[in-house]
Amino acid sequence: MATTRSSKRQKNEPYELLYHAGIPGRGEHIRLAFEEAGVEYWDAAHNDNGASETYPLISDKYTGNAHSPPHLAPPILRHGDLTISQTPNILLYLGPRLGLVPDQSEDPEGIYYINQLTLTALDGFSNEAHDTHHPIASGEYYEDQKDEALRRAVDYRLNRIPKFLGYFERVLGSPTSQGGEYLYGGKLSYADLVLFQTLDGVSFAFPKCVKSARESGKYGKVWALYERVKGRAKIKEYLASDRRLKYSMGIYRHYPELDEE
């Protein structure tokens, strides 16, 4: 089965991103990779049949097919008959194909550092931003867990944001960053795109807190990286385009009361 599957793959098969329309969410990390690489992709968020292509794959009746186990949640990447989910996993697959990881022949273990940094940004820094407005139950309304959210947001602002910013500042000062422009190896990787998007989302959700963190001067390398990625030609063009979705009711939400001192 597996050999057949792989041998069927065509080089020019389109990349398809299956995700909710209307929020950047975790799908945004995949979009930024395609945009930076200048590679065409089909995006469910911008196509009329996006929902009908996406939701059957995460239905609790779906039992997968010969080329794919079921998926718990989107984003899902479809590439020919390969269908995979989990954001860091999709990036792991795309990284070498889009030139967003160190060259395998020169640095065979670079991918593990890129993956480590990506997991730290996504499953820590970014996921915990979601939990500030949904600390009790992801399926219930914010308004029904607001008291708990107010408490959790204090911890996120006072302890977690400084912890993650401090961590990435150290990464950018480490010998493996090779100069501090990017997280690893002196060259842009998808880990930088993930950190950029996480910082951008956290800045939207907690503008006061982030302003004060930036003004503290403690995390200069992190914010320089943020501006550096934002200013890259293809990213800049993308962020100004209609393809970039607005933040709304997704992972990153701006509730002013969660950002108060």
Add this chain to the structure above:
Amino acid sequence: MATTRSSKRQKNEPYELLYHAGIPGRGEHIRLAFEEAGVEYWDAAHNDNGASETYPLISDKYTGNAHSPPHLAPPILRHGDLTISQTPNILLYLGPRLGLVPDQSEDPEGIYYINQLTLTALDGFSNEAHDTHHPIASGEYYEDQKDEALRRAVDYRLNRIPKFLGYFERVLGSPTSQGGEYLYGGKLSYADLVLFQTLDGVSFAFPKCVKSARESGKYGKVWALYERVKGRAKIKEYLASDRRLKYSMGIYRHYPELDEE
């Protein structure tokens, strides 16, 4: 730098697991991989110098070395001069080396399915178990967030446990499982070990809830996998040994009040 690093690696360099002593925690997923593979490893939990080897690498003063960026948290794997963190990342590195993923030449994309299933178990099912007793702040005491914990545990028991069990039941019924004995490809992979350990931890933390889920008969394939992994010769020997640490104040904690109807 990278080429030198890689070429220095010796085949017989020891695997070293750097993690907290006293709890199985996320380090347990790495231990189970070594134990199933029958491969020797040095374990910080069972050595006097374990803490002095581990904690400097996650100090907020540590800026990495030529072969390793800083780490946010353990577990950390050291293998020669490679030092990597993040549990799913360590497993990704070890999988091919320990024979716990599909053969790369026969199924080059199998690793992405194994990684997808691992991330779903670890960053969803398992992490959320931790959040039931620490829904507000991981740095504060349970007793100081007990009201919120009681509320969050209800959601975990009523919505999240059934969601994850249902998902993995479907995975075991999917064509890619190839028979339902293991999650992917008819053969044990590290994703099965991760699911086993997560189920074991959740069973410790929520015994009543799990008893009722098992008796419902809805997740027969999942619990059969749990027993199948538990009964594998090397795992069985390991679980009965002193090397298997007891659950205590880690990810999985048994607070009877969080398990009540």
